[in-house]
Amino acid sequence: AQTVTQSQPEMSVQEAETVTLSCTYDTSESDYYLFWYKQPPSRQMILVIRQEAYKQQNATENRFSVNFQKAAKSFSLKISDSQLGDAAMYFCAYSGEKLVFGKGTKLTVNP
């Protein structure tokens, strides 16, 4: 069975600084997708960024980028120029047959 591990239960960052959230996963599949989802307090879960495993190029969405290391089964999220609105729970997710979520990382942004 696939597993997703987020080793940082909580992280904090100063506004305008950069923070990296880590995620590792375990799978024997070769074709899959990886996602980072953001869940602000009492608000809707939304997609931050998505990576197809067959693509070597790291996905980027504005201030959000990933470092995808397929051989190491690592999928970290980098948030540049952190903003107060980035404060949320961040979930890494693996998509093979089903979507499997990590336990989440709570990100605090300090003004």
Place this chain on the structure above:
Amino acid sequence: EADIYQTPRYLVIGTGKKITLECSQTMGHDKMYWYQQDPGMELHLIHYSYGVNSTEKGDLSSESTVSRIRTEHFPLTLESARPSHTSQYLCASSENHRPSLAAETQYFGPGTRLLVL
């Protein structure tokens, strides 16, 4: 935000009551999901559907049931609520062009916070 809706947003109910959590999406997505999430914790898949008349149990055993009579509607029912059912329930949907993979982006509803007394 995605066009996926859940009602009610909050529900406080007594033990033994029957409840139905509603989920609707206007995106025409084939695949829909129900997740259970305790506050600040990971999501656990409890039900999913590939399309009309299709329902499957997820990874986390749940006493709830679901139905999929219409593409846009995926209600979840608890016949007899118990305090152990207290949690947040998230509904999601995806296009799923590739039937063997949950590869498509899942769009989530706002969730229903259920408290069973």
